[in-house]
Amino acid sequence: MMEELKSSINELLTRLDAGERLGFYECDRFVDQIPAFTEKHSVEETRKFLEFIGSPDRKMHIIHVAGTNGKGSVCNYLSEILRQAGFSVGMFTSPHLVKVTERFCINGKPIEDSIFCEIFGDLLRKIKEYNYDDDFPSYFEFLFFMAMLLYEKYPVDYLVLETGLGGRLDATNSIHQPVLDVITEIGMDHMQYLGNTISRIAGEKAGIIRSNTPLVFCNRRDESTEVIEKRAEELSAKVYKVEPDYVKDIKTAPDDAGNICIDFSYESQYDKYCGLRLQTVAKFQTENAAIAIMCARALRDIGVNIADEDISYGLKRAKWGGRMELILPGFYVDGAHNVDGMEAFLECAGEVPCEKKRTLLFGAVADKQYHLMIRQILESGIFDAVCVSVLETGRSVSESQLRAAFESEMRNANIERDIRFSYYTSVRDALMDIITERGAGDVVFAAGSLYLVGQVRETLGILPGH
Incomplete structure (x- = not known):
């Protein structure tokens, strides 16, 4: 099977070297076939390949997001807040709903098919140079490496990077040093990989916490909070804890077009906002919005210029598919x-x-x-x-x-x-x-x-x- 994969890579690279452009669907088909050939690698092995391709992550301002539920929504809300503040923003999330390009966003839009094919070809060349032999990247690792090459070639001010599964052993945890770590709600999921208790799962998610890097997390369960806070203390990471009662006065209301929205207020020890609005009927999204608001606070505290109105307008215009x-x-x-x-x-x-x-x-x-x-x-x-x-x-x-x-x-x-x-x-x-x-x-x-x-x-x- 690996020989078949190598043959396919050589055929594609020969065409690229001849000046031929690869079509999106053949690139997409190749990526879809990867799970049949490969297995997951260690974080150390993933980091080694990142260093081989020039450590593109070291040139980026990365916000690293883990958690069981709400990761994608938090990524989206925070991205829109940063965009409203005038920054260019990349966002790498998973899974995609319909098309793989959804995983790679620049300023709120999935990348074009042509860019996907371009970065796909760049990564194939790097993989051949690296001589992976019988050790080809897994499906998620391949897409993560594509993201690193993409946001190096098409730079953004901030990259919001979502973990694939867990945190400690996730491919995304091979990055050098994020500017902010985020952990959303912890719950029971992927127990066969992460453990069968909240504490064990929280320990895996807490694996993304880095030394002296601010951490935002959601305090929904005592078992997970204890684990996360202990790890943060060990690494001298400043903690910004989002409490459930920070969100207040939740109600539904129509917008000018008659669509039902969620209005709410937010009050923490740092900030107070009234009249916030989300374009959704899902009240549970207020918790994810609260996490994004706290992320903005943590970023402000390290010198990122985000105004109050950037938060309210960013949340108001954010839309995230597949959640109510x-x-x-x-x-x-x-x-x-x-x-x-x-x-x-x-x-x-x-x-x-x-x-x-x-x-x-x-x-x-x-x-x-x-x-x-x-x-x-x-x-x-x-x-x-x-x-x-x-x-x-x-x-x-x-x-x-x-x-x-x-x-x-x-x-x-x-x-x-x-x-x-x-x-x-x-x-x-x-x-x-x-x-x-x-x-x-x-x-x-x-x-x-x-x-x-x-x-x-x-x-x-x-x-x-x-």
């Missing part, structure tokens, strides 16, 4: 894929006005706690119909497993509401039935996996940001 996002009238998608995320989603879904029937489209991957999410869905009592679909990924829970899980939880739960269940082998088939049967006044939700959100968008022809 209204993609069509009466159709919301949410990337909730673990117990904490599902709890937040269900709270929001129950508050969305609905004249008639609420329908949920659900799909999940096998390495998540899908049984517990199913139990939460049933016990919420807010859905009249649940359409259950297999996802188009090898990680998906099968139709028989999904059916067995729903039937088992229905037997064990005390459900008074009559719920109609339908099972599908594809998201496309499920959507066709949902759209065909949907009546006036009905509201549709899709949740359970970011894969599901992406496949709904792709099926409906809706790209993020559109």
Whole structure:
């Protein structure tokens, strides 16, 4: 298999050297095939390759973000605040919903296909020079290296860099020295890699904390806070702790176009803001916005020029796909894929006005706690119909497993509401039935996996940001 990979690399580089431009879809296809050939490397090995390509991270002002839930939203809110303050901003996040270029943003927009192909070619040359032999970068490492080359070639004032999984052993933790570390809410997810307790997971996330680098983190659980604060003290990292009660006066209100928004106030020991607005119906996003506000405070304290109005305007214009996002009238998608995320989603879904029937489209991957999410869905009592679909990924829970899980939880739960269940082998088939049967006044939700959100968008022809 590795010989096949080497042959493919040589063929692509020969074409590049001849002046031929690679097409996006062949570059994308090559990247998609990487998991079949490779495994994850250590942080030390990743750092060694970064140094080989010239240590591009040392030339960047990096804000490093880890956590279980809310990482992408915090990255987006903070990026918009920095942009409003007049800075150019790069953002590297994962996963993508529809197209891999979504992972690489410059000033709020995914990079063009041509730039993706350009950086792809640059990285292939570096990999061949490095002579990786039988040790090719993993899928995420490859994309991370692309990000490092991208933001070196197309410089930005700040790079907001999201971890892929965990923190301590994540490829992104190979960077030299960020200007700010951020840890969002800690919850139970990826337990097979990070540990099966909050404390152990927090220890992995706290692995991004660097000596004498300010740290912003969310104080939601005593078990995680204790671990994070202890590590920060060991490294002399100044701590900015975001408390749940910093967010106040949450309410919904329409904007000038009639779209429902969230208004709230924020008050910490450092700052006080009234009349803040988010373009979402999700109240849980106020916590992520609060983390971004505290990040702005930490950056101000090290000399970054961010005005109060930059914070309020940045939050107001920020949009982040796949989080209680209204993609069509009466159709919301949410990337909730673990117990904490599902709890937040269900709270929001129950508050969305609905004249008639609420329908949920659900799909999940096998390495998540899908049984517990199913139990939460049933016990919420807010859905009249649940359409259950297999996802188009090898990680998906099968139709028989999904059916067995729903039937088992229905037997064990005390459900008074009559719920109609339908099972599908594809998201496309499920959507066709949902759209065909949907009546006036009905509201549709899709949740359970970011894969599901992406496949709904792709099926409906809706790209993020559109």
